[in-house]
Amino acid sequence: MKSFHHVNVKTTREAVKLLSKHEGKAKLLAGGTDLLGSLKDKILPDYPEAIINIKTIPGLDYIKEDAKGLKIGALAKLADIAKSPLVKEKYKLLAEAAEAVATPQIRNMGTIGGNICQDLRCWYYRYPHQVGGRILCYLKGGKGCYALTGENEYHSIFGEPE
């Protein structure tokens, strides 16, 4: 893993400012369960210039309800959503979905924001660089998408809506 510039931010405004300063070359870090693995396996086409840690922003892990419905902060952990009495009682499907993700360790670290924004789960794209070399798929600048004609039974969406 290469060394990288790591910044702990205290506000969302600070995070957005840094993202903009790095012009697409910085990455937000929440629980790190997806991002750090991708960096170690050299999956991202370009290594980020900076990692912006948003876990240091206070108050973004809320799970609450108001007149408009359920509100969940981006830093709420999957484990906390799964065991929240409010979610379990009134939004049972969501509690069950959060409980079904990965392993207890991942759910204790992984946030809902990171879950929604996680990188693509395609085993060709995710193939680790250090095991027999990089698979240069379409998303990494190659010409073809191996999932189109290869093992794709667990994939959900190809292409874009017309």
Ligand SMILES: Cc1cc2nc3c(=O)[nH]c(=O)nc-3n(C[C@H](O)[C@H](O)[C@H](O)COP(=O)(O)OP(=O)(O)OC[C@H]3O[C@@H](n4cnc5c(N)ncnc54)[C@H](O)[C@@H]3O)c2cc1C
């Ligand atoms: C072994 C394993 C099994 C898994 N199984 C499942 C599964 O069964 N089902 C499933 O749904 N997922 C699964 N996952 C994915 C897991 O849910 C995610 O790794 C986790 O939710 C990511 O959350 P995080 O906080 O750690 O994100 P991070 O790793 O910190 O970030 C992930 C990505 O989201 C971006 N990001 C994070 N927070 C924000 C934000 N607030 N705003 C904008 N961008 C943001 C980061 O920049 C990064 O690109 C699995 C992961 C592993 C490692």
